[in-house]
Amino acid sequence: MVFNDELWTISAVRRKVTLSTVENSVYNANRRLWVEQSRWRPPEHPWVKLNTDGSWLSENSAMGMGGVIRDSAGMWRGGFSRGVRHGDVLRAKLLALEEGLSFCWDGGFRKVSCECDCLGVVTLFQDRSMDRDHLHKHYDVIRCIKCMIARDWGVYVSHILRDTNSVAHTLANWGVRNLGSNVFWRSPPEFILLPLGRDSMS
Structure with a gap:
């Protein structure tokens, strides 16, 4: 068999077809996994899910914190935005988690699944001990x-993933653009409806 002026044997063609089939299968499996991981999922009843995020502007070191609490039906149970001066991006994300947990506790929620798109923050709380926390720059918040x-x-x-955290991300961005704000949203504000709708469709 001649293809592109090259002589191909039947066995070579079979190997090419097999390799192409395997590569397509791997690609499709990876894409399905990415799509699955990019979807926001509600928690199991009676848990609530707290998504938090922090935003930071390098030009003035302003921080924005945001978060949302939703129940097992995906219903809004509260959200918050806050904007303050002088900090860094990690501190903003830590403060967002602290504030979100405080709202959950005060709201009477006793089973809380927290999600954050910053692996550095999540890693800090996989170890519950406080033995080495005093060495960290943000020891007070931790x-x-x-x-x-x-x-x-x-x-x-x-x-x-960041794509799964778009509601909290949008709330944090609102906070960093509105310095001095400290708002608890009992119902979804208008600017959050689009990312909230995307989550509900997933």
């Missing part, structure tokens, strides 16, 4: 969060 997690309730913190 200690407060660990003390809250140690209360009599069920809390775990897990990592998600």
Whole structure:
């Protein structure tokens, strides 16, 4: 068999076809996995899910914190945005988690699944001990969060992709653009409806 002026044997053609089939299967499997991981999923009843994020502007070191609490039906149970001066991106994400946990506790939620798109934050709370926390730049916030997690309730913190965290990300961006703000949203604000709708369709 001649193809592109090259002589191909039947066995060579079969190998090419087999290799192409395997490559397509791997690509499709990886794409399905990516799509699956990019979907926001509600928690199991009676848990609530807390998504948090922090935003930071390098030009003025302003921080924005945002988060949303949703139940097993995906219904909005509360959200928050806050904007403050002087910080860094990691501190913003830590403060967002601290504030979100505080709202959950005050709201009477005792089974809370926390999701954050910053692996550095999630890793800090996989170890519940406080032995080495004093060495960290943001020891004050880390200690407060660990003390809250140690209360009599069920809390775990897990990592998600940025695409899955768009609602919290949008709330944090609102905070960093509105310095001095400290808002608890009892119902979804208008600017959050689009990312919230995308989550509900997933």
